[in-house]
Amino acid sequence: MRAWRAATCALVATVLLFACANRAGRVTVDLPLPTEDDLGRRAYAHVARIAELGPRHPGSKARERAADLIFARLRALDLTPIREAWFDEREKIRFENVRCRLRGNTNKCLLITTHYDTKLELPESRRDGNGPFVGVNDGGSGTGLLLALAEEFAAAGARRPTLELVWFDGEESIPAKWDLDRALYGSREFVRRHVQDGHTYGAMILLDMVGAKDLRIDREESSSKALYAPFEAAVKRLGYDEHFFQTTCDVDDDHIPFLDAGLPSIDLIQFDENPHWHRNSDTLEHVSPRSLGIVGRVVLTALPAIAERVLR
Numbered sequence: 001m002r003a004w005r006a007a008t009c010a011l012v013a014t015v016l017l018f019a020c021a022n023r024a025g026r027v028t029v030d031l032p033l034p035t036e037d038d039l040g041r042r043a044y045a046h047v048a049r050i051a052e053l054g055p056r057h058p059g060s061k062a063r064e065r066a067a068d069l070i071f072a073r074l075r076a077l078d079l080t081p082i083r084e085a086w087f088d089e090r091e092k093i094r095f096e097n098v099r100c101r102l103r104g105n106t107n108k109c110l111l112i113t114t115h116y117d118t119k120l121e122l123p124e125s126r127r128d129g130n131g132p133f134v135g136v137n138d139g140g141s142g143t144g145l146l147l148a149l150a151e152e153f154a155a156a157g158a159r160r161p162t163l164e165l166v167w168f169d170g171e172e173s174i175p176a177k178w179d180l181d182r183a184l185y186g187s188r189e190f191v192r193r194h195v196q197d198g199h200t201y202g203a204m205i206l207l208d209m210v211g212a213k214d215l216r217i218d219r220e221e222s223s224s225k226a227l228y229a230p231f232e233a234a235v236k237r238l239g240y241d242e243h244f245f246q247t248t249c250d251v252d253d254d255h256i257p258f259l260d261a262g263l264p265s266i267d268l269i270q271f272d273e274n275p276h277w278h279r280n281s282d283t284l285e286h287v288s289p290r291s292l293g294i295v296g297r298v299v300l301t302a303l304p305a306i307a308e309r310v311l312r
């Protein structure tokens with residue numbers, strides 16, 4: 001009798017323990033999916049507002065106004081953005097990132113990032129005399145889409161993963177010709193300040209040049225292979241195969257300092273087929289709301305699987 005009771009107690013305890021462990025291990029990220037039209041239109045409106053500011057290269061007044069705009073938009077969503085500025089002695093430039101943490105239901109935090117600066121000076125070969133370089137796709141598209149995604153995340157409350165959204169300054173290299181040593185200022189500073197402990201963050205997603213009318217997001221080869229599966233599954237589920245991963249590229253971008261710090265990171269970027277890249281023709285007419293909506297929907301659809309894999 002005693003043996004039977006002890007065995008029953010042990011069984012009940014095991015079942016309870018398993019149930020608790022299962023509950024603790026499960027991550028429920030459940031975000032509503034907006035339509036292409038709804039998400040795309042909102043993202044595009046943000047991009048247009050950023051583009052109106054004109055060239056916003058590091059150290060410029062327009063760069064500061066772009067940070068004001070991002071900050072104000074996040075505050076209007078009742079979020080608590082932080083502006084992080086620092087002075088770079090070599091460049092004699094005051095850089096500034098904008099970051100915003102949103103508590104959700106995962107242990108680790110997912111970084112979703114972009115850059116909002118524009119290139120200071122284009123190489124001679126890429127200047128075509130059509131006005132200033134305003135970086136609508138390059139710097140503007142990711143900025144606008146991340147603001148529209150912030151609206152989604154703010155509305156989702158606890159159904160979202162724990163997130164940090166970051167708008168980097170100083171992605172572009174200061175010299176006209178790409179110089180890795182004089183670029184990626186915002187992402188390097190962020191890693192230096194916040195990504196040292198290895199516990200806070202689970203992964204990083206970078207959005208860069210995600211609004212081209214003819215949308216062709218590359219398979220970026222330095223990105224973490226493990227992060228491709230959730231995105232591939234999302235692309236397939238939404239029927240967006242023609243827009244994703246048909247072309248490849250390998251670029252130095254804001255994900256590199258995070259990869260160097262050991263954090264799984266993926267760069268969603270259109271680099272291979274991008275005729276307006278670093279040309280004055282990178283203007284509003286070559287960016288489409290639908291493309292922004294498509295990329296945003298893919299990110300939202302991939303989130304539950306990313307949470308399961310790397311944010312527990």
Ligand SMILES: [Zn+2]
Binds near residue numbers: 119138172278
């Ligand atoms: Zn660029």
